[in-house]
Amino acid sequence: MKRRTQQYGCVFSYRHRKVMTPLAPLPTWGEALVSQLMTLPILDERPNTMIINEYEPGQGIMPHTDAPSIFGNAIVSLSLNSPCLMTFCHAGTGQTESVLLEPRSLVILTGPSRYDYKHSISKDHVEVWNGHSIVRGRRVSLTFRYIPSPPRAPVPV
Numbered sequence: 001m002k003r004r005t006q007q008y009g010c011v012f013s014y015r016h017r018k019v020m021t022p023l024a025p026l027p028t029w030g031e032a033l034v035s036q037l038m039t040l041p042i043l044d045e046r047p048n049t050m051i052i053n054e055y056e057p058g059q060g061i062m063p064h065t066d067a068p069s070i071f072g073n074a075i076v077s078l079s080l081n082s083p084c085l086m087t088f089c090h091a092g093t094g095q096t097e098s099v100l101l102e103p104r105s106l107v108i109l110t111g112p113s114r115y116d117y118k119h120s121i122s123k124d125h126v127e128v129w130n131g132h133s134i135v136r137g138r139r140v141s142l143t144f145r146y147i148p149s150p151p152r153a154p155v156p157v
């Protein structure tokens with residue numbers, strides 16, 4: 001079974017790799033989180049989309065780079081519930097590195113981590129990080145992204 005998602009601001013199709021439809025605005029609590037993010041010295045542009053990904057144990061996300069032609073320079077994800085590893089694979093050299101995403105932590109993708117590496121989350125039920133076993137439970141992440149020019153009308157498939 002595939003992970004469940006909910007999107008606010010715009011729907012992005014991972015399959016078609018483009019923004020398909022303008023959508024309901026972020027909920028009030030989502031805007032409140034964005035406002036909090038904007039108090040950190042990390043984002044130049046205020047995110048206007050939020051995607052919620054829910055990963056049950058056994059679910060992950062394939063290696064990808066968030067479409068550079070669509071989204072801005074910074075991608076921010078807030079992790080909730082279960083920890084997991086996010087693996088970064090360099091598109092040119094294949095070098096990989098994993099980062100532990102702890103509940104209530106932010107991962108911020110900018111520069112090389114945003115553009116030169118693909119990121120992924122495995123389907124493994126147990127992951128090993130620095131000699132520690134990370135047992136995957138249900139994880140929910142909120143990913144905030146900025147789309148410079150969101151479509152005003154639905155884009156046909």
Ligand SMILES: O=C(O)CCC(=O)C(=O)O
Pocket residue numbers: 051053061066077078119121141143
């Ligand atoms: O779950 C996450 O933290 C990452 C989600 C992600 O990479 C995406 O939606 O593009």
Ligand SMILES: [Fe+2]
Pocket residue numbers: 064065066119
């Ligand atoms: Fe991503």
